[in-house]
Amino acid sequence: MVQCEMCGTEVSSPNRVKIEGAELDVCDECTDFGTEVKTEETSSTSTKYSTSSSSSSSSSSSGGGGSGGRRRDMFDEMDEIAQDYHDRIRKGRESQGLSQEELAKQLNEKASLIRKLEQGNSLPSDDVQKKLESALEISLSAGGSADETEWSGGSSDGEYTLGDVVKRKD
Numbered sequence: 001m002v003q004c005e006m007c008g009t010e011v012s013s014p015n016r017v018k019i020e021g022a023e024l025d026v027c028d029e030c031t032d033f034g035t036e037v038k039t040e041e042t043s044s045t046s047t048k049y050s051t052s053s054s055s056s057s058s059s060s061s062s063g064g065g066g067s068g069g070r071r072r073d074m075f076d077e078m079d080e081i082a083q084d085y086h087d088r089i090r091k092g093r094e095s096q097g098l099s100q101e102e103l104a105k106q107l108n109e110k111a112s113l114i115r116k117l118e119q120g121n122s123l124p125s126d127d128v129q130k131k132l133e134s135a136l137e138i139s140l141s142a143g144g145s146a147d148e149t150e151w152s153g154g155s156s157d158g159e160y161t162l163g164d165v166v167k168r169k170d
Contacts, residue, residue, distance in 0.1 A: 006030040007163040024162065033168075079141040081129070086120035092136030093118075107131045 001010045004027035006019070014025035019034035026033075082088065093103050093114075100118070104111040109128060116122035117132075124132060129140050 003159065003161055004030055005162050006033065006166075008161040081123060081140055082142040085124070085140045086118050088138050088140060089114075089132055089136065090118045092132070092138040096136065103135070106135055 001012055002014055002025065003009065004011050004014060005024040006026045007030055009027045009029075011025075011027045014027065015031045016037045017024055017026050017031050017034035018037050019026075023037055024030075024034070093100070098106070100114040101111045104114045107114075107128070109131070113122070113128070117124055117128075124140065132138070133140055
């Protein structure tokens with residue numbers, strides 16, 4: 001038995017449906033929210049996507065380069081920006097006695113960008129983030145372990161489904 005990825009109901013044979021551009025395994029009731037996806041049963045498509053419901057036995061033998069049977073993707077390599085990045089930028093600038101205009105001139109950026117970053121209205125690009133971290137001697141990256149433990153699971157077996165997070169419009 002697997003869970004419907006939308007509402008969490010236990011389903012013996014889920015339907016593969018495309019909803020808002022995402023392919024989900026859902027129960028018969030949730031099938032109405034999307035369009036059914038017809039897939040051909042071949043060995044190449046079975047390893048193309050990895051879901052928590054189908055990866056239990058095949059992922060350890062299929063390789064894939066992941067550690068612990070989990071597939072790795074480009075997001076594993078990326079640092080997340082800290083939620084208080086705007087405070088860190090402002091405090092770093094103030095500790096060096098710089099105005100927003102002076103910092104902008106030093107980084108070869110516009111003062112309006114510095115203003116938006118400090119207000120939290122804009123996220124820094126990777127390039128600007130590196131410049132800020134270097135010039136202000138701060139880190140704008142968040143530690144990944146705190147965010148990962150935050151999502152402990154909503155159902156009895158410890159997994160979140162889309163239904164735990166999304167409010168449906170019926």
